[in-house]
Amino acid sequence: MAGEDVLIVGAGPTGLVLALWLTVQGVKVRVVDQNTGPGPTSRAMVVHARTLELYRQLDLAEAVIDAGYRNPSVNLWAKGRARARISFSPTGTKLTPYPFVLVYPQDHHERLLAARLEALGVRVERQTELVDFEQDENGVRARLLLPDGREEICATRYLAGCDGARSAVRHKLAIGFTGGTYNQTFYVADVDVSGATANGEAHISLENGDFVALLAYAEGRGRLIGLVRDEREGAGGLTFDDVSHRAIDGLRLTVDKVNWFSTYRVHHRVADSFRQGKVFLVGDAAHVHSPVGGQGMNTGIGDAINLAWKLASVLKREAPDTLLDSYESERIGFARQLVETTDRLFTFVTAEGNVADFLRVHIAPALAGIAYRVGGIREFLFRILSQTQLNYRGGPLSRVARGRVQGGDRLPWVCTNGLDNHASLSAIAWQVHVYGEARNGIAAWCAAKHVPLHLFPWSSQHAEAGLVRDAVYLLRPDTYVALIADPAMPEALESYFAERGIRLSATRV
Template sequence: MKQDVLIAGAGPTGLVLALWLTAQGVKVRIIDKNVGPGPTSRAMVVHARTLELYRQLDLADAVLEAGHRNPSVNLWAKGKVRARISFSPTGGKMTPYPFVLVYPQDHHERLLEARLAALGVKVDRQTELVDFEHDAAGVSARLQLPDGGSDVCTAQYLAGCDGARSPVRHRLEVDFAGGTYDQTFYVADVEMSGATANGEAHISLETGDFVALLAYAEGRGRLIGLVREKREDADALTFADVSHRAIESLRLTVDKVNWFSTYRVHHRVADRFERGRVFLLGDAAHVHSPVGGQGMNTGIGDAINLAWKLAAVLKGQAPDRLLASYEGERIAFARQLVETTDRLFTFVTAEGSVADFLRIHVAPALAGVAYRVGGVREFLFRILSQTQLNYRGGPLSRSARGRVQGGDRLPWLGINGLDNYASLAAIAWQVHVYGEAQNDIRAWCAAKHMPLHVFPWGEQQAAGGLVRDAAYLLRPDSYVAVVADRAMPEALEAYFADQGIRLSAPA
């Protein structure tokens, strides 16, 4: 049977793509060469924007229940807390999820795979993509099966979610420009006790050493640190071999090490995210330092961006050119993310007395002062949580009225019982009006079978940058496509005509 989409790789990116496509009625086959979900925790952080998008498939509450909320980050230097950054006071005005959620990737993958199975799609395990051909008619992929035999899978599209060493990317001969840092990192999942085993995140800076602690359960957490010495036997190191100076400065006792590993950090972005009927997502398209826990969340964002576009094209509701907007919107963010995390990584890992002085004395003091400034707090939270990500100036974004423009994430309004994100659970085009919806916009939405949601006007709406009585056309991934002043439907009609998008499948 010919599939609509073949997905290579069943990490979080591939599983989310499969879930969002299946929910929209797209036939998918998802394969993975491994026996099951990864047995180790790897990526740990689920950010606010991912949780917002997870509401589309009723996933957010399950992830929240299973994960651990870190409400603050404590910055230590030389054994003393120099700054405490709390997310809730600022983030609570911007998102329903004003915290860093720590949820180990192995548990995350199991949840996503179970949800996919509930929709009738099973991951084909121990199945490896060996080769593929693609042309205007589709994709033909040769697979190696668990018993050593082979199979040919035909599909309309192929999604490479197969990691940093992506065979799909290599087969496409897409450059993966960037490099590998000299330093070696270690990660350790530990059982711990002491004053800092308190469920919050901690970063400890010491001369020639640092460690970050992320709690993910009572008395359990992950340590991320740097192996300062350049060693040829880094793969053979144990927890006992690495420096404990920064750990001891946290007054933390490690009672048991459940998993330990070392790794090198890469910073690369693929030159292309798509070629013909083949797409690259997640680590197959971009890898960067673990600073800020951005990697997995960015891959999930790739998947949700692509899923609604694939569904629209496969259903005949949009022309093929809609798919080109995937690369246009996601590659710029990936490049910016790699550049930002590269600067932070270089600062954290720089060696020498001057670097130590800046890192231990200057940076914590500046962080404490800066975080007391409201605008700085908001900016930092938006960057960390990915709620600042926008597609302004992109191929699908129109109009610039007010502070909220085409391409922006819709501001969240969550006070006095109001939740304008409740309607975003639908993976569909919709219109929001804040104030009064005029008769002409009501008539247009009714004629197009377009959901229209009208919310009262108030101070919070004005403070969020919304324009009174304007119509906000929202894409199926909940980003603003068009802002129509005074709710005039002509701008919405012109938008769909320009994009060649039909609001219902042809008969």
Template sequence: MAERDVLIVGAGPTGLVLALWLTAQGVRVRIIDRNAGPGPTSRAMVVHARTLELYRQLDLAAAVVEAGRCNPAVNLWARGHVRAHIAFAPTGAKLTPYPFVLVFPQDHHERLLASRLEAMGIVVERQTELVDFDVGADQVTARLRLPDGSEELCTTRYLAGCDGARSTVRHRLAIDFEGGTYDQTFYVADVEASGPTANGEAHISLDTSDFVALLAYAKGRGRLIGLVREAREDARQLTFEDVSHRAIDGLRLTIDRVNWFSTYRVHHRVADRFRQGNVFLLGDAAHVHSPVGGQGMNTGIGDAINLAWKLAAVLRGQAPDRLLDSYEEERIAFARQLVATTDRLFTFVTAGGRLVDLVRIYIAPALAGVAYRFARIREFLFRILSQTQLNYRDGRLSRGVAGSVQGGDRLPWVMAGEWDNYQPLSAITWQVHVYGVADDGMRQWCAARGLPLHVFPWLEEHAAAGLVKGAAYLLRPDTYVALAAEKQAHELFGAYLADRQIVPS
């Protein structure tokens, strides 16, 4: 018998979230990490709205928001002037409880997640390294190197590789990691700063000489992420004084102190597959891309929550093993799309030449400022940035249409008076939502299966969000719509679950 249900390799945000969500569902986990603790020079800074929505399932969202800093807007700078000011709240407040970009350094983020996990009885085993593993028919045997140098064998039903871009798990499985590495070198610096741009908002300079973004996470403190344009053989030996400060000066920013500085190269790669037998790849082990839009960490967290409920269902005997195939199906498509999109944006931001400089410095910010005046464009851009547009419409778990909501969509958020349709989503469980009046057949069908039924009185705000009066929506444990039906035909819901051999809980 396996000692654990799931062995998680890597205690970054992806691994920690996977451990939290599995533990909350009664799954026996073990989580290891080769490092002594979170690295202080982490580059992931941004927590987007969709991640915060999902964090409500474990009562994490409020703590993360309180610990981080809400950035209500982003400013595009060039040649010492603001070319565009893009505020999130006017549009985002209608779409999500979190209409902002939250800046929360990854090392702080990891410590918060680890402390929550420890409160649940699971401690990250630091300085413990995965050396090798063998995959059997129904379990994985992993060889671990412990802090004292001794080795241990650990048997587990499933192995989750959350061990970063240089993943031991991926290399051991010989899974291709296609893509490439950009020529440019980036730097990241933790700074104490003053000046008009040290105002709590995000600032991005698109100057010709270099690129830099300022993300404030406390009063007078923030992270600079910048580009070293010229190719340097000695990139690892660079200091903050070695990089161009033209873009920093263009932000009218005074650097009072540099607390730490690091350089890194940017990759764009997606693993050929995310599952091989009882082994899974998540986060940077499965996909890496440029830092444009701050999507990387949020995507890894999304991987973890997508996989966690499926593993729990299979381990409890409430779904067949083939349910786990939907993890790769749903997440690899998004990863490929994300890498392609951020690659195009990264290439535009870092390209040289007079024409490109003209477009980047004058034309693009001006167009962004004008376009952002239109509600539909604002909504589209916010949905992309916040990952609230992410859907699984073409997946095997997605069926039906009711209004503008399709199976596979994120449930639209509606807050009207005392009614918040996201409040029931704090439970990691299948559930049914009805907007209007639930008929007796639907009530009886849900009650017979112990399936939570949440009925919301019909409001104009529901129609504005694309929901349909009297329609019923079956929601997955990760809060995405599984089945949307304009009529409360409970036999459709029964057929959906029976076809997939899922017993909801």
């Protein structure tokens, strides 16, 4: 079928990242979006460490960091008293180059991604709506409504629905969206603030029957996220003056100006499947959940990068179409786990009644302070929040465990003697790492297959990170560990690719 390789419906961060990663790998994409541009009142604000690590592949990380605002700590308040200050640096600096929470409003984020995509020759087609599509074994024929009212048929090999929670792509496929909608109504407000807590850090304030979070994206400016307890009819018409200010006052915060204000309902749903034939659901089209932990946008970006290298491999005839089945099997489990986890946290934060208030205002802050002082718990919580804990263990592309690191894990970050083992991961390509000595023909195999081999002198820091001396780490194009082989078994690499029908190409990005 002639036409585009991939039609991407939706130009939020998920769709733009998918387009960028595909374009850089030589895949021809078309991106359409029914909106006139990025929404000015976006709710996604947080870019986590794992997303920044993956952004190094396209030299995006530093640009995003420079444009965003680093929040080094989260401060927990209860009934107007500071109860805990949780700093990311003590733990995070040992685990990632990005030991902070970056606050970067989604509309700014989208503009940066769209500009990078346009520099590569791909412009988002705005005010262009997907009306219908049909697919067969050769590809997809999509009917598009153009800005001038004309209709066009777009022929494409694959279609990616990155069109949000109300996804037209998902509805057309009649894929179930299991879950529900919380009863509570939330508000978000972009505000100019002053006071002791307008210090550029993140703050969470807990009160009886109320809470608010402040995410700073500049000193004196931030995003307030709170709960509308009054479920009266017409809550959508509320203004900032109508909502409770007890939790805001508990931060000793003065709101000098409200730049915009909006209310919204929170959903918790996961699509029953992420793939149907030549069509994929990605990001919010596949899963939505509460804003607890700021995981939504980052998860959608992770979906896009997971899918992009697989699509590129299949389109270049370096892998069979069955490789694309691993997208759903790897991402749907994480989506379900994320919805379950954020659901529990959301329920705890929003529960009503005297017992719930006592637990939230008195017990939880005390436990948070104690837990943070325990190194193992602090590291676990950072890994969960930053998504560096996310793994594909037991998945169809993951094989063999050696030491603490297993197939499917994110490669542990180690920077020793100025040698950053994540630096080589900027290439979207299969590669091999050895910490110690490459033995038994590994170097010759890598050279023959055009697979880059990266050697790192063994150090105690590698052992502390869970790596095994002289073992062979095969890394996927999305930087996750595919296989860990004993140095005496170089044939394990050959069999890994043969079993999956993957053919290595001499051309690398």
